[in-house]
Amino acid sequence: MFRHGIRTLLGVLMICSLAALAIQPAAAQADQAGAQSLDLPCATGISFTMLGQGMPQTAQGQALVQLELYFAPGGSLKAHTHPGALVVNVESGTLGFTMIDMQQGQMQIYRKGETTATPVTAMGANQEITFNPGDWFVEEGMVHSARNLGDTPVKVLISGLIQAGQPLVQCAS
Numbered sequence: 711m712f713r714h715g716i717r718t719l720l721g722v723l724m725i726c727s728l729a730a731l732a733i734q735p736a737a738a739q740a741d742q743a744g745a746q747s748l749d750l751p752c753a754t755g756i757s758f759t760m761l762g763q764g765m766p767q768t769a770q771g772q773a774l775v776q777l778e779l780y781f782a783p784g785g786s787l788k789a790h791t792h793p794g795a796l797v798v799n800v801e802s803g804t805l806g807f808t809m810i811d812m813q814q815g816q817m818q819i820y821r822k823g824e825t826t827a828t829p830v831t832a833m834g835a836n837q838e839i840t841f842n843p844g845d846w847f848v849e850e851g852m853v854h855s856a857r858n859l860g861d862t863p864v865k866v867l868i869s870g871l872i873q874a875g876q877p878l879v880q881c882a883s
């Protein structure tokens with residue numbers, strides 16, 4: 711009788727844990743499996759997976775890189791720069807992006823399905839821009855910050871041409 715009670719309890723626990731797995735966002739969990747966490751003073755809740763990299767002969771001293779970057783809910787990258795130009799494509803979640811100092815850089819923004827860039831003059835410094843899946847942008851040289859605005863993970867696909875041997879993300883002091 712007692713043993714039967716324990717078996718029933720175990721059965722209930724197993725069903726509960728299966729149900730818990732079923733309600734998790736399966737795609738986001740699977741994509742981030744094996745991701746490396748980005749350990750920098752300006753990074754909170756950020757991880758990444760390197761997808762590929764190479765050294766183009768036509769761009770001496772530059773490395774061509776491709777990676778996926780993940781922002782956990784509440785995750786952010788405070789003021790930082792990159793040592794080159796990046797194309798950033800939002801694959802899932804809602805990303806907030808703030809230009810802090812644009813003096814030496816460039817930024818081009820394309821909304822999902824659009825073939826012409828949104829004029830950057832419409833965006834002031836320290837004004838947060840929202841990006842949704844399908845939106846993409848080119849960023850180069852400026853100081854900026856980014857954060858997850860939603861309660862699901864943000865996944866971005868990044869292709870970059872950066873100075874070889876330099877860290878991809880550099881915290882701005």
Ligand SMILES: [Cu+2]
Nearest residue numbers: 790792854856
């Ligand atoms: Cu950045």
